[in-house]
Amino acid sequence: MSKLGGGNGGGCAICGKPVDQAHRPFCSGRCKTIDLGRWLDGDYRLPSEDAPDEAEIIDLASRVRTED
Ligand SMILES: [Zn+2]
DSSP, X not given: OOSSSXXXXXXXXXXXXXXXXXXXXSSSHHHHHHHHHHHHHXXXXXXXXSOOOHHHHHHHHHHHHXXX
């Protein structure tokens, strides 16, 4: 059995590109952030009828992205 060149069984969970070992199961920090953003986005919508500003979520996501 070969460990290399046999494919990675699906690729990045977000975009499907080959997975980077440093960012598994994603191809990059960006896709990791996108996944996190989705998670936060869902969490953010729970609390109340007072819907958060889209800009607020984008701002949060961009702040996370700068850590990449
Ligand atoms: Zn990706």
